[in-house]
Amino acid sequence: MKFTKTAALLGATTLMLASCSGGGEESGGDGGGAATGTGPIEIWLSNNEAEIAWGEAVVEAWNAENPDAQVTAQEIPAGSSSEEAITAAITAGTAPCLVYNIATAAVSGWVQQGGLVDLNTFEDGASYITERGGESTTAYQSEGSYYQLPWKSNPVMVMYNKDLFEQAGLDPENPEMSTHADFLDGARQIVDSGVESAIWPSPTNEFYQPWFDFYPLYLAETGGTQLVEDGAATFDSDAGTAVADFWSTIYTEGLAPQEAATDDAMVAGTTAMQLAGPWAIAAYDGNIDVGFMPVPTSGGSEEVVTFADSKNISMFTACENQATAWEFLKFSTSVDSDGQLLEATGQMPMRTDLAGTFPDYFEANPMYAAFADQTERVADVPSIPNSVEAWQVFRESYSSAVIFGNTTVDEFLSGAAQEINGLVG
Amino acid sequence: MTDVVTPPVRTPSSPGSRTGGRRKVLGRHPIGSLFALPYMVFVALIFAYPLVFACYIAFHDYFFTAPGVEMERPFVGLANFIDVLTDPQVLESFRNTAVFLVINVPLTAVAALVLASALNAGIRWAAAFRVAFYVPYLTASVSLVGVWMLLFSSGGLVNSVLGPLAPEPSWLVNSALAMPSIALYVTWKQLGFYILLYLAALQNIPAELHESAATDGASALQRFRHVTIPGVRNATTLVLILAIITGANLFTEPYLLTNGGGPDGASLTPVLLIYQKGIQQQNPDTAAAMGMILVIIVGLLSLTANRLTREK
Numbered sequence A: 001m002k003f004t005k006t007a008a009l010l011g012a013t014t015l016m017l018a019s020c021s022g023g024g025e026e027s028g029g030d031g032g033g034a035a036t037g038t039g040p041i042e043i044w045l046s047n048n049e050a051e052i053a054w055g056e057a058v059v060e061a062w063n064a065e066n067p068d069a070q071v072t073a074q075e076i077p078a079g080s081s082s083e084e085a086i087t088a089a090i091t092a093g094t095a096p097c098l099v100y101n102i103a104t105a106a107v108s109g110w111v112q113q114g115g116l117v118d119l120n121t122f123e124d125g126a127s128y129i130t131e132r133g134g135e136s137t138t139a140y141q142s143e144g145s146y147y148q149l150p151w152k153s154n155p156v157m158v159m160y161n162k163d164l165f166e167q168a169g170l171d172p173e174n175p176e177m178s179t180h181a182d183f184l185d186g187a188r189q190i191v192d193s194g195v196e197s198a199i200w201p202s203p204t205n206e207f208y209q210p211w212f213d214f215y216p217l218y219l220a221e222t223g224g225t226q227l228v229e230d231g232a233a234t235f236d237s238d239a240g241t242a243v244a245d246f247w248s249t250i251y252t253e254g255l256a257p258q259e260a261a262t263d264d265a266m267v268a269g270t271t272a273m274q275l276a277g278p279w280a281i282a283a284y285d286g287n288i289d290v291g292f293m294p295v296p297t298s299g300g301s302e303e304v305v306t307f308a309d310s311k312n313i314s315m316f317t318a319c320e321n322q323a324t325a326w327e328f329l330k331f332s333t334s335v336d337s338d339g340q341l342l343e344a345t346g347q348m349p350m351r352t353d354l355a356g357t358f359p360d361y362f363e364a365n366p367m368y369a370a371f372a373d374q375t376e377r378v379a380d381v382p383s384i385p386n387s388v389e390a391w392q393v394f395r396e397s398y399s400s401a402v403i404f405g406n407t408t409v410d411e412f413l414s415g416a417a418q419e420i421n422g423l424v425g
Numbered sequence B: 001m002t003d004v005v006t007p008p009v010r011t012p013s014s015p016g017s018r019t020g021g022r023r024k025v026l027g028r029h030p031i032g033s034l035f036a037l038p039y040m041v042f043v044a045l046i047f048a049y050p051l052v053f054a055c056y057i058a059f060h061d062y063f064f065t066a067p068g069v070e071m072e073r074p075f076v077g078l079a080n081f082i083d084v085l086t087d088p089q090v091l092e093s094f095r096n097t098a099v100f101l102v103i104n105v106p107l108t109a110v111a112a113l114v115l116a117s118a119l120n121a122g123i124r125w126a127a128a129f130r131v132a133f134y135v136p137y138l139t140a141s142v143s144l145v146g147v148w149m150l151l152f153s154s155g156g157l158v159n160s161v162l163g164p165l166a167p168e169p170s171w172l173v174n175s176a177l178a179m180p181s182i183a184l185y186v187t188w189k190q191l192g193f194y195i196l197l198y199l200a201a202l203q204n205i206p207a208e209l210h211e212s213a214a215t216d217g218a219s220a221l222q223r224f225r226h227v228t229i230p231g232v233r234n235a236t237t238l239v240l241i242l243a244i245i246t247g248a249n250l251f252t253e254p255y256l257l258t259n260g261g262g263p264d265g266a267s268l269t270p271v272l273l274i275y276q277k278g279i280q281q282q283n284p285d286t287a288a289a290m291g292m293i294l295v296i297i298v299g300l301l302s303l304t305a306n307r308l309t310r311e312k
Helices: A002-019 A049-065 A082-092 A104-113 A125-133 A135-140 A162-167 A180-192 A214-222 A238-252 A279-284 A322-332 A335-345 A359-364 A366-374 A387-403 A409-424 B018-026 B030-058 B079-085 B088-120 B126-138 B141-152 B157-165 B178-202 B207-215 B220-231 B233-248 B252-257 B270-280 B284-309
Strands: A041-045 A071-075 A098-102 A149-153 A157-161 A197-199 A271-276 A290-293 A311-315
Touching (some): A049 A322, A049 A335, A082 A098, A082 A104, A082 B270, A098 A104, A098 A322, A104 A311, A104 A387, A125 A135, A125 A149, A157 A279, A157 A366, A162 A290, A180 A238, A180 A271, A214 A238, A214 A387, A238 A387, A238 A409, A271 A279, A290 A366, A335 A359, A387 A409, A387 B270, B030 B284, B079 B088, B088 B126, B088 B178, B088 B220, B088 B270, B088 B284, B126 B178, B141 B157, B141 B178, B141 B252, B178 B220, B178 B233, B178 B252, B207 B220, B220 B233, B233 B284, B252 B270, B270 B284
Parallel strands (some): A041 A098, A197 A271
Antiparallel strands (some): A098 A311, A157 A290
16 A cells, blocks of 8 residues: 555656656856856876876976966776766766867767867867868867867777797788788687687677777778768678678687686787787786787788777866866977877877877887877777767677677678668768 | 633644644654654655656656756657667566576575575584675675686686586676576675575574474474474565565676676666666666666566565
8 A cells, every 4th residue: 555655656746747848958158258268277187197197297387387277187087987977077067177088989979968168169279170180180070160189099900929929830020911811810820829819809898899899990991981971881881791701700710709808818828919009018018029010901901091099188168267278288289298198108199290290209119100100090980979879789789790690790780780870860 | 700711622633733733744753853854855865856857857858968058858758668668678688687587586585595594503603604605795796796707707717617518608608698697696695695684584483383393293394384484474575575676776797797788688687778878878868768667667576576475
């Protein structure tokens, strides 16, 4: 009886609330004079130790010259991902002025939330971004405007353990694995030599995992065609089939495990190859002798396009002193600051002629030179509506067909393309 | 002669009186309500408000925005519920949860009662066993999941012991075994808590009942069936309801143990999907609708468990 009464009360309340259509609108704006506001600002940095050190040094340099516009830096609050912490902060109105860890896939949702400042609204906004990063930065626009400043990229390449290659009878200095067929032959040789796996991309279900298996090879195969272009999925094609078949062979033949590694498989020696960006060099340096090669294509090419894995900077509408934030944004992405970023983290600032701008660094750090060269040929995730949902759909279909073989590659490509078209159209 | 008018006596409990109404609301000792107030405020803010707000969201085309951003959030009736109930992935997550509950709930109740009876019977090292059963319950899921991944991975200890009998593919990446593996893990992890509930209930059964049954010639098994089980009926109801609620809210284990509900969605759960849709994909309206459906299903299952185990 008590249960019935409670249920009835709850039901009545629900229906009463549900019957009120609309609602939820709030008044106000983005802070009125926020766009011209000057004064102290807060910024969030990623949880990467080297990046925090860089950020603190840049903030210190700025604060010494700007006593009336002090900058406070802190790490992005803990969460299962930066994106979730930022989404929550936008909704609560507690976002900082700038965040230095923006993943492109999340930007469309935040624009829709009204959380990001259109950088084109600053007089020199668009010109600064294109002068720093070149015309390719237009790919980072949403709805025709810059809601993010393309900051740094981590071009994904094949990183390999030279010792394990040698043990497998492959030439560690020139493995000749640029085609899908050669890569598979090399991978078979590696596993036959006793290594647990040839390559070990994470087989898990998170929406961003395709960026480290399917997508770099797809960009390479197509010369930089993004997953979605002109409002439609592009991967239900010969190129998509070639890449999906390649990975399907890897899993079918047991050249990569279907379960996630419980440690760093490269360091542990349980895999000979990994797809990673330059951030991984520091992790492997001193542990293993690593080599790098571009991701393979069906025809083979040394100059391929790969996934940029960029992290960018956005300004948030919750910021009350946006004029200061814009000045600090330019200060922290100047040539000097970018040079310091490169030194501190090994990550590649997204600016034109990177190698020519910092020749001394690349001469002193030849391992990073291959990645600097690769930055000339990168593409990112598309700026599309429902971006995260679209990637999740892609990942689930990919897992089913390619990793676990429960559906066919053709079903995966056509089914996922159809579903994604419905989401982004 | 002056008439003396005697005012009518108003007893505090007389129906309709102001004092009576106040007493109805605040109880016999209003000061007690004052002490309960902080908790009532807590419940209202942390449970009731979000629940009602979730109901509101579920019936609207809702999207979280930054403060000050105007956005239409029209009433959409049952559209979100229809979206949810026609989504194959959602249905798969409910099927997976059903598999989990079918394994976990009876196993939890039976294992907890048997072990609690053994501990209550005064076996040697009873205190040590109680601690041993309770420790997994107290330990953080994240650390235990790490241990299970090492045990049940393809190159893990379990497969090494099983040798050629090890399943292929291995436990946590095997579509047929992933959810049962999670159900076993959760049963093991939670068992200590349910044993504790049963131990408390067992100690309320008068020893004379067991003694008289033994005098009448009942065997240990008969005493367990005819004395112990009826004696802990209320505890069994509680154990079943708590196990159902915990099982229906499964999130951490598939999120960590099978990396987001793998393999190929075989361990996907409704709460994991709610997290994906509501938090990662910014679709709070469908997530709220799914949450409401889950609440209704859990409520019905709990009600059924209550009816089935209630004393006639």
